[in-house]
Amino acid sequence: MPLGPYPPELLTTAQMARADRLTIESGVAGMALMEKAAAAIAAAATAFLVKTAGRRVLVLCGPGNNGGDGYVAARILRSQRFKVRVAALTPPDTLHGDARLAATSWDGRVEDAATCDFKGVDLVIDALFGTGLARDLDGPTAELILRLNAWREETKQKIIAIDIPSGVDGTSGAIRGVAVQADSTVTFFRLKCGHLLLPGRLRCGTISCAHIGIRSNVLEKIQPQTFVNEPAAWRDALRLPSVEGHKYARGHAVVISGGASHTGAARLSALAALRGGAGLVTLATPQEAFAVNAPALTAVMLRVADGPAGLSALLEDKRKNVVALGPGLGVGEASCALVETALAPSPERRAVVLDADALTSFALAPDRLREAIRAAPGPVVLTPHGGEFARLFHGQRWERTISGAPISKLERTRDAARDIGAIVIFKGPDTVVAAPDGRASILAEASPWLATAGSGDVLTGIVAGLLAQGMEPFAAASCAVWMHAAAADDFGAGLIADDIIDRLPAAWRRLVSIQP
Ligand SMILES: NC(=O)C1=CN([C@@H]2O[C@H](COP(=O)(O)OP(=O)(O)OC[C@H]3O[C@@H](n4cnc5c(N)ncnc54)[C@H](O)[C@@H]3O)[C@@H](O)[C@H]2O)[C@@H](O)CC1
Ligand SMILES: Nc1ncnc2c1ncn2[C@@H]1O[C@H](COP(=O)(O)OP(=O)(O)O)[C@@H](O)[C@H]1O
Numbered sequence: 196m197p198l199g200p201y202p203p204e205l206l207t208t209a210q211m212a213r214a215d216r217l218t219i220e221s222g223v224a225g226m227a228l229m230e231k232a233a234a235a236i237a238a239a240a241t242a243f244l245v246k247t248a249g250r251r252v253l254v255l256c257g258p259g260n261n262g263g264d265g266y267v268a269a270r271i272l273r274s275q276r277f278k279v280r281v282a283a284l285t286p287p288d289t290l291h292g293d294a295r296l297a298a299t300s301w302d303g304r305v306e307d308a309a310t311c312d313f314k315g316v317d318l319v320i321d322a323l324f325g326t327g328l329a330r331d332l333d334g335p336t337a338e339l340i341l342r343l344n345a346w347r348e349e350t351k352q353k354i355i356a357i358d359i360p361s362g363v364d365g366t367s368g369a370i371r372g373v374a375v376q377a378d379s380t381v382t383f384f385r386l387k388c389g390h391l392l393l394p395g396r397l398r399c400g401t402i403s404c405a406h407i408g409i410r411s412n413v414l415e416k417i418q419p420q421t422f423v424n425e426p427a428a429w430r431d432a433l434r435l436p437s438v439e440g441h442k443y444a445r446g447h448a449v450v451i452s453g454g455a456s457h458t459g460a461a462r463l464s465a466l467a468a469l470r471g472g473a474g475l476v477t478l479a480t481p482q483e484a485f486a487v488n489a490p491a492l493t494a495v496m497l498r499v500a501d502g503p504a505g506l507s508a509l510l511e512d513k514r515k516n517v518v519a520l521g522p523g524l525g526v527g528e529a530s531c532a533l534v535e536t537a538l539a540p541s542p543e544r545r546a547v548v549l550d551a552d553a554l555t556s557f558a559l560a561p562d563r564l565r566e567a568i569r570a571a572p573g574p575v576v577l578t579p580h581g582g583e584f585a586r587l588f589h590g591q592r593w594e595r596t597i598s599g600a601p602i603s604k605l606e607r608t609r610d611a612a613r614d615i616g617a618i619v620i621f622k623g624p625d626t627v628v629a630a631p632d633g634r635a636s637i638l639a640e641a642s643p644w645l646a647t648a649g650s651g652d653v654l655t656g657i658v659a660g661l662l663a664q665g666m667e668p669f670a671a672a673s674c675a676v677w678m679h680a681a682a683a684d685d686f687g688a689g690l691i692a693d694d695i696i697d698r699l700p701a702a703w704r705r706l707v708s709i710q711p
């Protein structure tokens with residue numbers, strides 16, 4: 196995971212605007228923030244130009260404060276003797292507030308961005324739109340961005356975006372019409388959700404976050420609920436084995452196997468639960484699959500449990516504190532009944548992890564699952580991929596709000612968690628974890644090699660393993676997603692699901708080395 200670490204909180208564009216406002220109200224001049232923002236951009240540009248021995252910079256400025264940052268950066272770069280051109284979407288004398296002040300600090304020529312050329316340019320700074328982008332881009336602005344992206348493609352020259360590539364929605368990561376393809380993005384104070392959510396993340400290039408004089412105590416008023424999924428967000432909730440501990444102190448997870456011809460998935464989950472740190476893991480198998488499972492297990496224990504009655508009998512052992520089911524389970528009423536048994540009210544606060552077929556089985560009856568989760572005494576974690584999410588939460592099909600703003604994967608996950616009353620891990624390249632109380636995390640980066648059969652089954656097991664140890668459920672779900680990605684990162688190219696399990700100790704070592 197080469198990106199980050201980033202500051203922990205992620206903001207919406209509205210929250211970022213509030214952070215700016217609160218800072219300005221506290222007595223810091225808007226222009227002072229802009230000078231610092233521009234200095235960070237100029238430093239990034241200089242580093243790039245020195246590396247490539249480039250001298251000619253084109254700054255594209257928009258109508259708001261993002262454009263303002265651009266004018267100031269242009270001035271700083273010219274003072275460093277780079278050859279700087281500025282091209283603007285609107286004439287500088289039509290700007291307002293700090294942007295106008297910033298534009299007047301540039302005493303060079305201002306070209307019309309609609310017709311400007313990129314001849315001989317070594318680097319473009321994209322200062323068209325930042326967090327104030329309010330609607331889809333079209334007309335000459337859209338044409339300019341398409342021309343800019345084509346120039347980058349053709350010449351292999353680079354683009355640095357100020358705050359966010361223009362056209363990317365900072366809150367949702369959606370592309371509003373068209374968007375700049377940047378090589379590097381310098382944002383301020385905190386990342387915005389749209390920097391990590393797809394497709395926005397793919398437009399940012401490398402992301403860095405500069406401090407511009409906004410104090411972190413503004414966050415006490417803003418109360419962000421979304422976090423970068425990095426150890427800083429949950430490391431202090433992690434349970435490590437204690438010197439006087441024993442295996443039962445680390446919990447006992449039960450994973451339910453499918454029938455004789457579908458046993459591999461649950462075995463992956465079971466072994467991952469053990470590597471995830473559960474003290475004991477039992478694979479509960481139907482009798483018909485016993486002979487298939489038995490020779491394939493060593494540290495994972497095996498018990499026969501046929502149907503709901505068999506599972507109930509197994510769960511009479513109160514020390515079995517987590518049940519995970521779904522991988523290879525089969526879709527249908529039999530699986531619904533097993534899920535309901537796992538979730539059934541009992542004096543213990545047993546945790547339940549539902550994945551794959553355990554979710555799809557309720558596609559036609561999500562209310563039935565909602566009821567069972569409501570009655571469940573312990574925490575419940577659902578781990579859908581895109582298809583499973585769509586099947587289970589098909590009511591949430593709207594892509595935009597009435598005002599036209601895109602609804603993000605983050606908001607859909609948060610709504611789903613609230614609606615169903617469980618922690619939801621919405622998997623994919625930008626995995627989002629959301630809790631019913633509104634907290635959410637987004638993974639900054641994961642190896643695309645994770646898109647391999649059985650990889651999700653491993654994640655299910657890691658979640659179960661962490662829950663077995665009594666880790667707080669939202670933290671456990673986020674930590675599992677991070678460990679899964681860290682293990683894949685450690686292995687590198689050519690990974691299959693079994694390799695993720697083998698590399699979990701490397702993820703543990705990284706975590707153990709970080710002080711809470
Ligand atoms: N004082 C501040 O508030 C600071 C702001 N900063 C910079 O300011 C940016 C935010 O500034 P603004 O809020 O002015 O917003 P932007 O500069 O991102 O854009 C807002 C302007 O674009 C117009 N606009 C929005 N969507 C459009 C569309 N689709 N087509 C055409 N025009 C459109 C709006 O009417 C407005 O004029 C940040 O991204 C950051 O770069 C930084 O300098 C730090 C300090
Ligand atoms: N392109 C990708 N980049 C990074 N991670 C991915 C990508 N595609 C899938 N993943 C991750 O791989 C896992 C796949 O899970 P899932 O779709 O359930 O697979 P399976 O059912 O085969 O186990 C999830 O953790 C998901 O987040």
Ligand SMILES: [K+]
Pocket residue numbers: 261321322323324325356357358359360361
């Ligand atoms: K920009």
